[in-house]
Amino acid sequence: MAPMTLRLSWRARLAVTSLVVVNTTSRWLGRGSGTVAGGRVGLAIEPKLLSELARARTVVLVTGTNGKTTTSAMLRQGWGSDVGGNVTGANMPAGHVAALCTSRGPRVVLETDEAWLAAVVEATTPAVVVLLNLSRDQLDRANEVRQMAQRWRDCLTPQRFSGVVVANAADPLVVFAAEGSTHVRWVHVPLAWRADASSCPHCTRAITFGDDHWSCECGFSQPTDLVARLSEVLEIAGGSYPLDLALPGEFNEINAALAATALVELGEDVELVLGRIRTLHSVQGRYGRRRYGNRDVRLLLAKNPAGTAALFDSIDVDSEVWVAINAQVADGKDPSWLYDVPFEVLRGRRIACLGERRLDLATRLLYGSVDCDVIDDPDVLRRATTPVTLVANYTAFRDWMARTSPC
Amino acid sequence: MLRVVVLYPDLLGTYGDGGNAMVLAARARARGVDVEVHDVTIGEVIPRAALYLLGGGEDGPQRLACDLLVDGGFVDRVEEGGHVFAVCAGLQILGTTFSIEGDASYRGVGLVDAWTTRGPTRSVGNFATLVRGRMMVGFENHGGVTELGDNVEPFGDVVVGRGNDGIVDGFRTPRVTATYAHGPVLAQNPWLADELLSAVTGQALAPWPSVADRLYVERCDAVSTRRSDVDRTGGRR
Ligand SMILES: [Zn+2]
Numbered sequence: 336m337a338p339m340t341l342r343l344s345w346r347a348r349l350a351v352t353s354l355v356v357v358n359t360t361s362r363w364l365g366r367g368s369g370t371v372a373g374g375r376v377g378l379a380i381e382p383k384l385l386s387e388l389a390r391a392r393t394v395v396l397v398t399g400t401n402g403k404t405t406t407s408a409m410l411r412q413g414w415g416s417d418v419g420g421n422v423t424g425a426n427m428p429a430g431h432v433a434a435l436c437t438s439r440g441p442r443v444v445l446e447t448d449e450a451w452l453a454a455v456v457e458a459t460t461p462a463v464v465v466l467l468n469l470s471r472d473q474l475d476r477a478n479e480v481r482q483m484a485q486r487w488r489d490c491l492t493p494q495r496f497s498g499v500v501v502a503n504a505a506d507p508l509v510v511f512a513a514e515g516s517t518h519v520r521w522v523h524v525p526l527a528w529r530a531d532a533s534s535c536p537h538c539t540r541a542i543t544f545g546d547d548h549w550s551c552e553c554g555f556s557q558p559t560d561l562v563a564r565l566s567e568v569l570e571i572a573g574g575s576y577p578l579d580l581a582l583p584g585e586f587n588e589i590n591a592a593l594a595a596t597a598l599v600e601l602g603e604d605v606e607l608v609l610g611r612i613r614t615l616h617s618v619q620g621r622y623g624r625r626r627y628g629n630r631d632v633r634l635l636l637a638k639n640p641a642g643t644a645a646l647f648d649s650i651d652v653d654s655e656v657w658v659a660i661n662a663q664v665a666d667g668k669d670p671s672w673l674y675d676v677p678f679e680v681l682r683g684r685r686i687a688c689l690g691e692r693r694l695d696l697a698t699r700l701l702y703g704s705v706d707c708d709v710i711d712d713p714d715v716l717r718r719a720t721t722p723v724t725l726v727a728n729y730t731a732f733r734d735w736m737a738r739t740s741p742c
Numbered sequence: 743m744l745r746v747v748v749l750y751p752d753l754l755g756t757y758g759d760g761g762n763a764m765v766l767a768a769r770a771r772a773r774g775v776d777v778e779v780h781d782v783t784i785g786e787v788i789p790r791a792a793l794y795l796l797g798g799g800e801d802g803p804q805r806l807a808c809d810l811l812v813d814g815g816f817v818d819r820v821e822e823g824g825h826v827f828a829v830c831a832g833l834q835i836l837g838t839t840f841s842i843e844g845d846a847s848y849r850g851v852g853l854v855d856a857w858t859t860r861g862p863t864r865s866v867g868n869f870a871t872l873v874r875g876r877m878m879v880g881f882e883n884h885g886g887v888t889e890l891g892d893n894v895e896p897f898g899d900v901v902v903g904r905g906n907d908g909i910v911d912g913f914r915t916p917r918v919t920a921t922y923a924h925g926p927v928l929a930q931n932p933w934l935a936d937e938l939l940s941a942v943t944g945q946a947l948a949p950w951p952s953v954a955d956r957l958y959v960e961r962c963d964a965v966s967t968r969r970s971d972v973d974r975t976g977g978r979r
Binding site: 471479480481482533534539540541668669671672673674675694695697698699701702703704709 | 758764783800802803806867881924925952953954957
């Protein structure tokens, strides 16, 4: 690890040195992945550290409720070699400065927490901001979705941002956030999740959704000046390209469409970009196959209703389905969102309920007429050999990464 | 046929509030009661129903839902005999006034003599209230302070969290029940779901044991480990 220290102020150099010391120590002590602690120290010494480290680099920011980590991984993979970024998913400024200290290249992709977008846009002057989607997530942190859309909108105005916004044109809240910016590239994608955008962000009247278009009486409607369109293939830059991803699910095709559009905007060749994205098989353990006793387990991360609903179409027909739910701070302490997840599509299967809030899950499934078992001791599941698809929310996913081993 | 109407889930449905209708329907059907759940969305007429459900929502949608309820004759439907169960923003709407978007006071439906102003802080976290000796457990996330008129009975006494004012939670009249617990609170409190169903149908319900009972005990335990003065059975004070 060779920190980039060229052309930094003395204070920033001191901050970087301290950051590296703290992170190396915390990794050595086995305290987490060692990115956030050092980042906090670095920012305490030099509050402008993020902007100092981002200077003279081409930065792409990725934000949205779902798909940030995967889309950022696709951008790094598709952009070529030596692309830096917060690969561990620490997506607030402390994680960003740690990531920028450990990468030296001129290209950086930063996954950015929704609530931090304004601060990170200001500090990093990104070339491109990718807006994936916006829906309810961990509402006990009081980040209500409309307020979030308004905050995005405020930080992307011409006075505050002059780069390019690559935006999902099918999501009304994303369109509301992006529409006032100077250079917007709209991408049309299929949108399955509409529950959070049924009332217009401008006038609160009902938005009417057609098969391929939405609009409100007040005139707010889906943009039609598209640079890319995803259907069976991705239409972009005058051609059509099949995606053929190794990662499962329509939601990953949507992520890939937005990532590819951002890279084309940065001057990359679309064929080359898609060829690289296709080689991605697993992101931070997600989608990858792991072993649990005699079992082959595929781990899927589900943090909120839209993300969980999107996962259900990628569950193998012949696998058992296990669902693990926790409600720690990182998950949101209120599991009410389980009632916004359409578990009913799993009727006919028998679900194993796991995690600290397995009784909340089992109760939800009871009321949705989905058969299930409450598993108090996961050890009893080790012996059988049927493959498993395990859907878990954030800290439950982490627990199951620890409990399983690589294939 | 027992008709349950969910009012404006497209405006008031922020926290899995749809779960309450799901719980009531399943528990009624399990006792052989025929149930129809009907969602009334923006632009639809409010039909007669045995029970109306109101959820939580953000400021703009809350105001619009309130206007639609006033224009749609909601108070008349209730006076014709409908019962109401409301959570969070739904509670605020039922009162005479509520404050949103800064400190502007907005006229509510006026079904109950209760008024809501904006408190100094937001309350987010686990929530428990004693309802005539029984523990109700849930989660709250709101910034309101609600005061009740002299003749209005609160729904419960706050054990953990804030509710109306840190002392009492919600309100109840013979046919209206409202609490600050947000989301699918009936899922965590099967006894409350059954009490509502009994009130609406006018008949006693046979016990219907399920995993929801285990969840209720677990959530009561979670509350009492934090508050040792609470009866661990979640029963009588
Ligand atoms: Zn509108």
